[in-house]
Amino acid sequence: MLYIHILSLPCVLRCSRAAASWTQEDGAPNLRAILTNTSIKWSSNTKISFPGDGDFINATTRWTVFRPPTYQAAVSPATEPDVSTAIRVASENSIPFLGTGGRHGYGTTLGNLQGGLALDLSKLNSVSVDKDAGTLTVGPGVHFGDVLDPVFNAGYMLPTGSCSCVGILGATVGAGIGRLSGLYGLLLDQLISARVVTAVGQMVTVSNDTNPDLFWGIRGAGANLGLLTSATFQLSPLVNNGDFSSYDMIFPAAKNGSYFDVLASFNDGSSAFPAKLSAASAISYNSTTGEILANWAYVGSQDEADLIIKPVLDLDPSYIDRRVISWPRFTAEAQFGLDAALCEVNKTNDIYGINTKNLDTATFTSIFKQVGDYYAQWPDGQGTTITLEAFPNQASLAVPEDATAYPWRDAQYNILLQFTWEASGNTVEEPSTRLAQSIREQIASSSGYGGLTVYVNYAHGDEQIEEIYGRDKLSRLVELKRAWDSNNAFSFNNPLPT
Ligand SMILES: Cc1cc2nc3c(=O)[nH]c(=O)nc-3n(C[C@H](O)[C@H](O)[C@H](O)COP(=O)(O)OP(=O)(O)OC[C@H]3O[C@@H](n4cnc5c(N)ncnc54)[C@H](O)[C@@H]3O)c2cc1C
Ligand SMILES: *[C@@H]1O[C@H](CO)[C@@H](O)[C@H](O)[C@H]1NC(C)=O
Ligand SMILES: *[C@@H]1O[C@H](CO)[C@@H](O)[C@H](O)[C@H]1NC(C)=O
Ligand SMILES: *[C@@H]1O[C@H](CO)[C@@H](O)[C@H](O)[C@H]1NC(C)=O
Ligand SMILES: *[C@@H]1O[C@H](CO)[C@@H](O)[C@H](O)[C@H]1NC(C)=O
Ligand SMILES: *[C@@H]1O[C@H](CO)[C@@H](O)[C@H](O)[C@H]1NC(C)=O
Ligand SMILES: *[C@@H]1O[C@H](CO)[C@@H](O)[C@H](O)[C@H]1NC(C)=O
Secondary structure (H helix, E strand, O other): OHHHHHHHOOOHHHHHHHHOOOEEEOOEEEEHHHOOOOOOOOOOOOEEEEEOOOHHHHHHHHOOOOOOOEEEEEEEEEHHOOOOOHHHHHHHHHOOOOEEEOOOOOHHHHOOOOOOOEEOOOOOOEEEEEOEEEEEEOOOOOEEEHHHHHHHHHEEEEEOOOOOOHHHHHHHHHOOOOOOOOOOOOOOHHHEEEEEEEOOOEEEEEEEOOOOHHHHHHHHHHOOOOOOEEEEEEEEEHHHHEEEEEEEEEEHHHHHHHHHHHHHHHHOOOOOOOOOOOEEEEEEEEEEEEEEEEEEEOOOOOOOOHHOOOOHOOOOOOOEEEEEEEHHHHEEEHHHHOOOHOOOOOOEEEEEEEEEEEOOHHHHHHHHHHHHHHHHHHHHHOEEEEEEOOOOHHHHOOOOHHHOOOOOOOOOOOEEEEEOOOOOOOHHOOOOOHHHHHHHHHHHHHOOOOOOOOOHHHHHOOOOHHHHOOOOOOOHHHHHHHHOOOOOOOOOOOOOOO
C-alpha cells in the first residue's frame, strides 16, 4: 500500500525519492528507480509505465476485477530479449511479477500478486501463416479473434476457443478447449514448437526434439514454467468448407428437465457427442425465472444436422435461429452474438469450473431450481450464468494420455459457474459464494471422477493441487518446476509446489 501512496505524490517528490534510493522506506524495491536505471538497454518500443499513466491502464486492464492482482509498474516488452531482461531485473531485485497475454485469466490465485510488476506481453502480437507448411506462428499478445481470418483465408482451421478476446497462448498453456476438439484435439495438441523465456531469463526453444521435458510441461501447466514469446501451431484442412450448421435456441424453464435428458442422450459413453457436433448451454435469467440459452453446432450440412439433432428440435424451443456460419465468423455470431458482451473488461466475474465424465440430469435439474431461487432472491445476481460445455473429444482422446501434462482428456463436459454482479462490496457476494461452492460440490460428486477435478484455466483457485493437475502427473510436474523455476517466479497461477 505504501508504494501506491508514494507513486501518487507529485513528480518532484517522487523523482527525488527515486534518485535517492533503490529501495523504499520499508526496504521494498523501488520499481521506478530499478526499471528506469539507464544501464538497462530496453529496445526503443518497449514501454515502462506506472500507475496514473495511460500506458499503464492499457498494460493492466483486465477482464475481471474480482480479486485482481495489483501492480506498482508495468513493462510492455517489444522484443523477446526484453522479456528476458524484465524477468532478470525482476529476479535480481526480488520483484514479484505476472506475465499477461489476453488478461482473461480469472483464477483468484492471480490476486496473490499485490504491488508487483505487470509483464504485459501485448506488444508481441504478430500473426503469420505459412500456407505451404500449413502452420501458424503467433506471439503472446494475440487473441483468438486475431487468427481466424488469416488461418481461414489460407484454407485452414484451428481448434480455437469460444470467445474472440481470450489470449491464444494463455489458453494453450492450459489446454485450449473448444468445439473442434472432436475433429482436431485440444489447441495444445496442435503445438509444434514454442519459444520460452525461463525464470532465469534464458530464451529457449521447446519441441519434440529440443527441451522435450519442458515442451511436455508447458502443454498443461505452462503458466507455471515460463513465458511463451512465440508458438507455432499445425493447421488442419477445412471440414465442410469450414461451415457450421448453427442453432441458437431458447428453452423455457418448464423444459429444463427434458432438455438435460435430451442433451445427455447424445453421450456414447466416452464422448458427449459425435466428433462434428457440439453444444454450449447456459442457464440464464429472463424476466422472472431461469431459462436455457443453447447453441448447437454441427460441422456439416443443415440437412444432416436437422436429422442428427432432431430430438432437440422436437423439444420445440421457444426461439430458434438456424443458419450456416463460417468458422471465422462463428465466435462472433453464434451463441446469440454474445461474444462482444462476454468480452467486456472491468467486470466483476467470480468463476468456478468443474469437469465431468457424464451428465447427471437429476443434478442439473436440481441446480436449475436452485439458481432460479437465487435469481428471485438476489436481483443483483441476475447476470449469473451456469454454462455446460458439451464438446466432443475423440481427437483429444486419440492422443496418448502421457504425451502432454494436460490431465483431463477424458472429461466430456466442462461446467462453468460464472457469478457476476455490479461493483465490489455488493451484498450478493456472500450468497453467491455459498451457492457456487454448493453447486460445485453437487456436480463434482456426480461427475464420474469421484470428486472435484477442474481444467486449470477454469479453476477458481481454492482447489487442491491434485484436483487441477491430476494425481498421476504431479510428481513429474514438480520435478520440472524444480528444474526450470526453483525459486517459484511463476507462482501466481495455481502454483505447483517446488
Ligand atoms: C470469456 C472467456 C472465454 C473463455 N473461453 C475459453 C475457451 O473457449 N477455451 C479455453 O480453453 N479457455 C477459455 N477461457 C479460459 C482461458 O483459457 C483462460 O482464462 C486463460 O488463462 C486466458 O489467457 P489470457 O492470456 O487471456 O489471460 P492472462 O490473464 O493474460 O493470463 C492468464 C494466465 O496465463 C499465463 N499466460 C498468459 N500468456 C502466457 C504465455 N504467453 N506464456 C505463459 N503463460 C502465459 C499468465 O501468466 C497467467 O498466469 C475463457 C476465458 C474467458 C474469460
Ligand atoms: C543500475 O544498474 C547497474 C547495472 O546493473 C547496477 O550496477 C547499478 O547498481 C544499478 N543502480 C542501482 C543504484 O541499483
Ligand atoms: C490505450 O488503448 C486504446 C485502445 O486500444 C487506445 O485507443 C489508446 O490510444 C491507448 N492509450 C495509450 C496511452 O496507449
Ligand atoms: C511429436 O511427437 C508426437 C508423439 O511421438 C507425435 O505424435 C507428433 O506428431 C510429433 N510432432 C511433431 C511436430 O513432430
Ligand atoms: C425443471 O424441470 C423439472 C423436471 O422436468 C420440472 O419438474 C421443473 O418444474 C422445471 N423447473 C421449472 C422452474 O419449471
Ligand atoms: C425471454 O423470454 C421470453 C418469453 O419466453 C422470450 O420471448 C424472449 O425471447 C426471452 N428473451 C431472452 C433474451 O432470452
Ligand atoms: C477499466 O478500468 C480502469 C481502472 O479503473 C480504467 O482506467 C479503464 O478506463 C477501464 N477501461 C474500460 C474499457 O472500461
